[in-house]
Amino acid sequence: MSSTSGAVERAFAAALYAASDSALDTGASLLAADPGSDTELARRGEEFVAAAWRRGWQPADLVRVVRRELEDVHVRLAGGLVLDESRRDRRPRDRRWTAQLAELAEAGAGERAPRTDRFSYATAVLELYRLLLRLPSIEPLDAPDDRNGPRAAAAPHDTRMLSRIRALLAKAEATGFPEEAEALSAKAQELMARHSIDEALLAARTHAADAPGACRIGVEPPYETAKAVLLDAVAGANRCRAVWNEALGFSTVVGFDPDLEAVELLYTSLLVQATAAMTKAEAAQRAGGRKRTKSFRQSFLAAYAHRIGDRLAEVAAAAEASAARDPGAVAEGALLPVLAARDVAVTDRAERMFPDTVTTRMRGITDEAGWQEGSAAADRAQVRARPPLR
Structure with missing residues (x-):
């Protein structure tokens, strides 16, 4: 395990599975002290997003729940992760999914949130990841026979x-x-x-x-x-x-x-x-x-x-x-x-x-x-x- 991966793992262990502000501060401090952790942190965020898709969520749903539960900075971070993950997503998606991604891009949801200081940025990221990690499974919108690709009727x-x-x-x-x-x-x-x-x-x-x-x-x-x-x-x-x-x-x-x-x-x-x-x-x-x-x-x-x-x-x-x-x-x-x-x-x-x-x-x-x-x-x-x- 690289030192960068180790810093992210320690931050996650401290902050993501505890609800206290002190745990969040501990995790954010670990990330703030390691500037090289940003790339790994983003990659792990995309994994959380992909896991949300497997639990039935779609792009608009995810951004909506982030807006409902957190702040604008988290919405921007979530939009960026959704759009970044979509570029690596190889699964065929239907018309509605694609339209949701386009709407996020047009609304500027993928614009990076202003960076103030590393501690504040790390705190916002961990707050977002904690929410994504705890999202429940919901009913998938595709039918069981649609799981290998979008329906023809979705044209x-x-x-x-x-x-x-x-x-x-x-x-x-x-x-x-x-x-x-x-x-x-x-x-x-x-x-x-x-x-x-x-x-x-x-x-x-x-x-x-x-x-x-x-x-x-x-x-x-x-x-x-x-x-x-x-x-x-x-x-x-x-x-x-x-x-x-x-x-x-x-x-x-x-x-x-x-x-x-x-x-x-x-x-x-x-x-x-x-x-x-x-x-x-x-x-x-x-x-x-x-x-x-x-x-x-x-x-x-x-x-x-x-x-x-x-x-x-x-x-x-x-x-x-x-x-x-x-x-x-x-x-x-x-x-x-x-x-x-x-x-x-x-x-x-x-x-x-x-x-x-x-x-x-x-x-x-x-x-x-x-x-x-x-x-x-x-x-x-x-x-x-x-x-x-x-």
């Missing part, structure tokens, strides 16, 4: 359609007029539903080896329960299943790839719209002399999630009925069996991934004004079927 879909949907949702988020936001969100949901139906029929006609996939979406504080309910509503309306991991701050969404795309896009947009509407409603309450608290915001978001779920379900049903009546798009009676088969496949995959789940009761919904305002905001953002926008 990119209609990027033009997705670009149209993103543009509509961006306008809905930016507008200050509720009626315009409603119309834009409605059109986006219609396109999502029709896109999903088209993909399902294409797979059935070509006998493609299509199968449900899964992705994880962060559910960040505050008001995580209401946000998880909103995500569940969006997932259900788009033929997906969502399972919330409260402790780790994400929901796993199971579904076919076009539907997973729709859930990610729509949930993100509706959360932005709900937050903006909540801020506006709370300001109006304060202007009227009524001081509102956390209970108002929690009740607002809970009502919004409940109400928007109804609206999304209406859109999904309307799109399905419209497609079934369109003789130029689908043979008579062909659509419902195709969609039913996909529903069964999604349910089966979700139950195999999560054989033991519990229902969570939403607490803290005690503010009547918050509930009423949230319901009204959801009505303004409703996504029922409408004629195409010209």
Whole structure:
């Protein structure tokens, strides 16, 4: 064992398996006293990252949990390790994995954290490694038969359609007029539903080896329960299943790839719209002399999630009925069996991934004004079927 490796091993033995600050200081002092240890320290960090992949984590998950538990300096260190490890990773990765790496690079996650002094740097590295070492195993997102490579179904879909949907949702988020936001969100949901139906029929006609996939979406504080309910509503309306991991701050969404795309896009947009509407409603309450608290915001978001779920379900049903009546798009009676088969496949995959789940009761919904305002905001953002926008 080289002296450099020995310094790293002694630092790890002192700091990584103990929770005390004094143990952390001891390990950081050992590393700070050996400038030659940096290369070995980085190599060991990449090993911790690779071990996280084997325990079911993905790049976005790892960076998200570091951001949740530690500080910005640790996020930068983690981003650098993820990108460095990816350059040595020889395993075939799917489209979502590759997109996560690209997003990290574009966001500058791999930029090195400013170096202050060796002791502070070593302390941050050991804090990060201690977190990585203690990450639990989570459900792998690839199916058992996908372990030797990505699924064929993970190929990119209609990027033009997705670009149209993103543009509509961006306008809905930016507008200050509720009626315009409603119309834009409605059109986006219609396109999502029709896109999903088209993909399902294409797979059935070509006998493609299509199968449900899964992705994880962060559910960040505050008001995580209401946000998880909103995500569940969006997932259900788009033929997906969502399972919330409260402790780790994400929901796993199971579904076919076009539907997973729709859930990610729509949930993100509706959360932005709900937050903006909540801020506006709370300001109006304060202007009227009524001081509102956390209970108002929690009740607002809970009502919004409940109400928007109804609206999304209406859109999904309307799109399905419209497609079934369109003789130029689908043979008579062909659509419902195709969609039913996909529903069964999604349910089966979700139950195999999560054989033991519990229902969570939403607490803290005690503010009547918050509930009423949230319901009204959801009505303004409703996504029922409408004629195409010209």
